[in-house]
Amino acid sequence: MNAESKKYFQGFLRRGCQIFFVRAFISRHQSQLRPLNFTTWFLILACCSFLLSSCRLHSGSEEITVAGSTSIQPFADEWAELFMRKKPGLVINIQGGGSSAGIMAVREGSADIGMSSRELKDDEKSLSEIIVAYDGLAIIVHPSNPVSSLTIDQVRSIFAGEIVSWKILNGVDKNITVVVREEGSGTRGAFQEMVMGQRRISKKAIVEDSNGVVREIVSHDRNSIGFISLGLVNDKVKAIAQDGIEPTEEAILKREYRLIRPFLFLTREKPEGLPEEFIDFVLSDEIQSRLPQDGLIPVKKIMAGHRF
Amino acid sequence: MAGGNMIARHEGSDRLIKISLLVVAFSAVSVLVIITIFIFEQGLPIMMKYGLKNFLLGQNWFPSEKSFGLLPMIVGSLLVTLGALVIGVPLGLASAIFLTEFSNRRVSRFLKPVIELLAGIPSVVYGFLGLMFLVPFIREKFGGSGLSVLAASIILGIMILPTIISISIDSIRAVPDSYREGSIALGATRWQTVRMVVLPAARSGLVAGIILGMGRAIGETMAVIMVAGNAADIPGSLLAPVRTLTSNIALEMAYASGEHREALFATGVVLFVIIMILNFLANLAARKQYRKK
Numbered sequence: 001m002n003a004e005s006k007k008y009f010q011g012f013l014r015r016g017c018q019i020f021f022v023r024a025f026i027s028r029h030q031s032q033l034r035p036l037n038f039t040t041w042f043l044i045l046a047c048c049s050f051l052l053s054s055c056r057l058h059s060g061s062e063e064i065t066v067a068g069s070t071s072i073q074p075f076a077d078e079w080a081e082l083f084m085r086k087k088p089g090l091v092i093n094i095q096g097g098g099s100s101a102g103i104m105a106v107r108e109g110s111a112d113i114g115m116s117s118r119e120l121k122d123d124e125k126s127l128s129e130i131i132v133a134y135d136g137l138a139i140i141v142h143p144s145n146p147v148s149s150l151t152i153d154q155v156r157s158i159f160a161g162e163i164v165s166w167k168i169l170n171g172v173d174k175n176i177t178v179v180v181r182e183e184g185s186g187t188r189g190a191f192q193e194m195v196m197g198q199r200r201i202s203k204k205a206i207v208e209d210s211n212g213v214v215r216e217i218v219s220h221d222r223n224s225i226g227f228i229s230l231g232l233v234n235d236k237v238k239a240i241a242q243d244g245i246e247p248t249e250e251a252i253l254k255r256e257y258r259l260i261r262p263f264l265f266l267t268r269e270k271p272e273g274l275p276e277e278f279i280d281f282v283l284s285d286e287i288q289s290r291l292p293q294d295g296l297i298p299v300k301k302i303m304a305g306h307r308f
Numbered sequence: 309m310a311g312g313n314m315i316a317r318h319e320g321s322d323r324l325i326k327i328s329l330l331v332v333a334f335s336a337v338s339v340l341v342i343i344t345i346f347i348f349e350q351g352l353p354i355m356m357k358y359g360l361k362n363f364l365l366g367q368n369w370f371p372s373e374k375s376f377g378l379l380p381m382i383v384g385s386l387l388v389t390l391g392a393l394v395i396g397v398p399l400g401l402a403s404a405i406f407l408t409e410f411s412n413r414r415v416s417r418f419l420k421p422v423i424e425l426l427a428g429i430p431s432v433v434y435g436f437l438g439l440m441f442l443v444p445f446i447r448e449k450f451g452g453s454g455l456s457v458l459a460a461s462i463i464l465g466i467m468i469l470p471t472i473i474s475i476s477i478d479s480i481r482a483v484p485d486s487y488r489e490g491s492i493a494l495g496a497t498r499w500q501t502v503r504m505v506v507l508p509a510a511r512s513g514l515v516a517g518i519i520l521g522m523g524r525a526i527g528e529t530m531a532v533i534m535v536a537g538n539a540a541d542i543p544g545s546l547l548a549p550v551r552t553l554t555s556n557i558a559l560e561m562a563y564a565s566g567e568h569r570e571a572l573f574a575t576g577v578v579l580f581v582i583i584m585i586l587n588f589l590a591n592l593a594a595r596k597q598y599r600k601k
Contacts, residue, residue, distance in 0.1 A: 070562075098563030177453040182538075183371045184563030192372075200370065203380075203541035206455055206549050209533070209559050220444065221453055 064274050067095040068102015068115030069186045070210065071135065071229050072263050075294060076115060083281050092278065099186035103127070106266050112275045114266035117186035117229075119193070127266045132282045134297040136230030136247050137190055137259040138239040140215065142222045147171040149241040155195055158225060161202030166223065178205040179214050179226035187211060190261040191227050230260075231295030252297055260297065347580055351573035363574060369540040371560070371568040378553070378578055380542045384457075385526055385552040385582070387543065388536065391461025392468055392525040397518055399465070400472030407473070408480040409502050420477070427470035435534030438463040443535055452547035455537030460550060463531050468521035475520060479513020480506060512593050519590040523583060529554040553579040 066076055073096045080092035097105070099116040103124055106114030120129060139155055141147065147169050150158075157163045159178055167173045180201055181188035192201065208214050211228040218226045219236035230247055233239045239247050242257055251257040271279055281287060288298040355363050358376060366377020403423065407416040438459055447454030483506050491501040507514070529552075537549025538559055551559075557572050557579075564572055 096562070100563050100565035104565055175452075182559045182563065183369075184560055184565070184568055186563070200373075203368070204539055204548075206453060207538040207540065207551070207559065209562070217453075217455070221447065224453065 062089060062274060063091040063093065064112040064278060065093040065095065065105075065110070066113040066115060066265075066278075067093075067097055067105045067111035068266075069099040069117040069263070070096045071117040071186055072115040075133070075231075075263075075296065078294075079282050079287055080278075082287070083278055086281075087277075090274065098184065099189070100184055103266060106268055109268065112267070113271075113278070114264075116264040116266060117261060118189040119262070120264070120266075127268060128270050130265045130267075130271075130279055130283070131262045131299050132265050132279070133263040133288075133291055133299060134252075134260050135263055136252055136257065136295070136297070137187070137194065137227055137261060138230045138233045138247055139225065139227050139242070139259075140218050140233060140237040140239055141225050142218060142220075143236070143238045144222055145171060145238060147240070148238065149244050151243050152195060155240075155242075156197070156199055159191075159196060159201050159205065160199045161204055172223075174223040177221050177224035178202060179217050179224055180205045180207055181211075181214065181227075182207050182209050185209070186261075187227065187229060191259075194259050194261070195227075229295075233295065249292060249297060263296070344580070347573055347576045350570060351575075351577040354567060354570040355574045355577065364578070367542065369556075371564070371571055374567065376567075376571040376574070378556075378575060380540050381551050381553045381556045381575065382578065382582075383542050384536075384550040385554070385579075387457055388460045388464060388532065388550060388552055389522055389525045391457060391546075392464035393518065393522060395462055395465025396468040396472055396521055396525075400469050400517075400521070401476055401514065403469070403473050404476030404480060405502055405507075408477055409498065409506065420474075423470055423473050425470075426466070431467065431528060431531040432534075434463050434467055435531035438531065438535040446547070450547055453537060453549065455535060455549050456547045457536070457543050457550045458546045460532050460536040460552075461546075463535055464525045464528055467528060467531065468524050471524055472517045472521040475517030476510075476514050479510040479517065482513065483509040515593040516590050519586055519593060523586045523590065526552075526579075526586065527554060527583060529558045533558060553582075 066080065073094060076094045080094050084090055084092055095105075095111070099118050102111065102114035102116055103120070105111035106127060107124075114127070116129075117135065120127065139150065145166070147166060150169065154163065154169060158176060159180065161178070163169065163176065165173065165175055180191075188201075206217070208217065211232050214226040214228050215232060215234070215237055218224045225240075228237075230239070233247075241247070242259065245251050245256045247257045247259070252260055265279055265282070267275055267279075283299065288300060291298045354376070358374075363376060363378050364382070365379050366375065367379050368375045368377045369380060403419075407419055411419070442459050442462060443454035445454070446452070446456060446459055450458075487505050487509055488501055491505040492498075496504070532552055533555045536551065536555060538551045538555055539549040540551050540556070541548075543550045553575050556575050560568070561572055
């Protein structure tokens with residue numbers, strides 16, 4: 001809204017308010033018209049709030065919007081916080097919505113940067129992608145579960161619904177409760193790609209819509225198994241070793257633990273301006289050196305000695 | 309002269325109010341129209357493309373493989389709703405009968421607001437309580453994961469209580485006292501009067517209450533997602549996880565793109581039609597009652 005039209009608008013509002021005040025005054029002296037009072041005041045309130053909101057629109061500041069994967073979101077929130085502290089006046093909007101929503105948002109231009117925790121599909125390859133970190137995928141069970149290592153084949157059979165009891169896996173004689181993420185989630189996509197391959201995840205599996213809920217259910221149900229982002233494993237659940245190899249940073253760097261996926265930042269064209277600055281900041285040592293604390297793996301470490 | 313002026317002004321403001329209320333009322337209706345058009349516009353093309361039969365009768369929901377069978381969710385919705393009614397209707401009717409026919413005025417004056425308060429609790433709270441207490445209870449007592457048809461039915465059964473109770477109370481109170489007096493004068497006991505005179509007389513109102521409760525149960529999402537387990541499979545037992553139509557939309561909408569997204573709108577179309585049918589039935593039942601009076 002430019003200054004002139006705003007002035008006009010305010011003048012219009014002021015006149016409107018005057019009329020209403022006069023009406024309110026008149027009607028106060030006419031007992032039959034009491035109900036009008038309420039309506040009048042309501043209208044005045046509505047006008048005022050409208051005026052206020054239009055003022056807020058006017059005070060613009062620099063702003064970038066980052067949207068996408070809920071796996072990346074908590075980390076991106078932290079990075080944005082640090083970046084905003086460095087550049088006062090800049091506002092970074094971090095939104096969730098999921099990898100697919102993020103990809104769509106950046107294609108349509110409603111987000112400056114998209115976040116994806118799955119590889120791009122062929123028809124999405126037109127976007128410019130930058131790997132900002134790697135995340136491991138952890139297969140988790142209840143801490144009391146005697147089973148602590150499985151082969152990829154066993155994991156695949158469990159999630160495909162072929163192995164239904166822990167007994168076959170040298171565990172207790174109980175049915176396995178399989179917990180997975182919903183269709184379309186980046187974590188599920190990564191699991192499908194890295195573990196299941198062409199196999200389908202069983203229809204009988206329980207489906208939940210966030211890493212947090214999967215972890216919550218597995219931490220309470222002794223017979224359950226699920227998968228979540230490695231960075232989100234805590235002491236309430238146990239991450240299963242894959243062929244005897246624990247999901248540690250070292251094992252990941254040596255490429256022994258193979259369940260890892262990239263965290264991608266996406267832009268429509270080659271990033272420039274503020275989005276570029278933010279991406280550079282995330283790739284800087286300051287942020288990359290913090291990643292291991294959060295359970296993520298820095299990009300450079302992997303790029304350095306180990307090719308993917 | 310002054311008086312005539314005032315009346316004219318009253319009429320003017322009356323008209324103003326009338327027009328503004330009309331605008332507000334129409335904006336509410338237009339929202340409904342917009343939603344309807346939007347859902348159908350987004351959902352119908354994909355239903356036509358893959359065939360109505362595949363959508364309604366297909367048993368496999370694998371959006372990534374372009375397989376969009378909604379049957380498990382339709383069955384799931386109906387099953388959970390039926391379960392909710394099995395739990396909610398006897399409890400609700402019993403409470404309503406007690407509060408209108410058997411309790412003294414002071415007790416019902418206290419109990420009725422409390423029951424109505426149940427309706428004000430956000431559904432996520434019901435879901436959370438279910439997840440924290442009901443699900444572990446079912447897991448330990450009956451086995452399985454606890455996230456099940458049973459858990460969802462119980463939670464929904466409690467959630468529809470206020471609807472059923474308050475509508476039942478209204479329709480039982482609407483039965484004229486002369487009916488009761490006549491019955492008791494003929495030597496019937498209190499319970500015989502309720503069973504054979506009051507309930508039949510209030511029948512269509514009770515049915516309307518039950519159908520509205522059913523509408524609430526079939527539309528509920530959050531609480532169901534939290535306790536139902538959401539497996540897209542036709543449940544084999546009461547302890548198996550189940551996914552409803554609403555859960556299907558809410559669960560996957562965040563990540564869905566392309567045809568997957570459209571298929572979720574198609575889920576909305578199916579739900580829309582089911583709820584329309586229920587509303588139609590409710591109206592029919594309610595109208596019947598008025599005609600009787």
